[in-house]
Amino acid sequence: MLSCLYPLPSTLLQNINLENEMGTSKKPTKLLCMEDYPSWVDKFETYVQALNYETWTAAEEEYIIPKNENGENYWLSQIAEGDKALFLKEKKMLNFFKQAIKAEIFQLLQHNGSCYSIWQALLNKDRGNPDMRKSKMALLKKEFDIFTQVNGESFTQLIERYCHLVNQMKRLKIDKPNYEYIDKLADALPEEWGTFIMV
Template sequence: MENLQNLGNLLNYDNEIGTPQKPPKLLNVNDYSNWKARFEHYISYTDSSLWIPILEGYKHPTYTYLDEEVPNPISKLDEEEKKVYDKEKKAYRSITMSFTRELFQSFSGYDNSKDLWKALQKRFEGNSDNKKHKRDLLRK
């Protein structure tokens, strides 16, 4: 029985902190700032180049067909474009793997890592007016 309890504690710890194979879980929305710091450490540890699509965005290569921009099929991407595409997908998956089911459903409308990261920040940190208001309340 004690071994099962220890295993449960270890699994909870792994969910909160993350492992080299999986990102930390955002288990409690009130713990967003701590999760964000742990997630940033996780990305830096696993592959710091994943920050590029998260912070700068990703633009899928396109071609013009009948005067319209159409995304290139993945099979038509060159090696460098595939690497950049893979970085975007890995960054996106790393963020979404951190979510509970409820959060995953709430943010299912975002299809790239940059927009998803910004939406998380907006929801849990607020805009600049909200941040200023929180700082003012803390000062009082």
């Protein structure tokens, strides 16, 4: 009877994990570790743009909050009238970042405090330095070359794994013609799909 009134701990944990992964109408999806960045970034970008596209532009355009002679940020009341909209946009976007990025990740980002620099720091952290990027690209190309269905894997899992691989490749600007992507997926499907593929 009580379980009807109060969710079980495992259900609460599942709900929290789902909220972190998908976000809610009141908060964006949460980046809990950098390995999740490729799947997180599109969800976060879409969330903010859908809620307020004007705010999103703070991540794409550099804006430095004015500072006083002591090097401290001005308060809104101290900002020039024409600059207030930019100041508010920056603060709103900063709030989205702080809600969406785990504190430990946020602290490790190298940025100057502007939303633009935070966004660029995230991109750079995901891509890594040139050597890491080159190594990651080589690994993804090899993974693509040997991609096949794993024993016991469902069709849905196969497609999800394939889409994740292709998205990672495109994020690192590994370009292949569409027919290669199609052929690779067709080759990975079980033999019984051969007739459907031929059709």
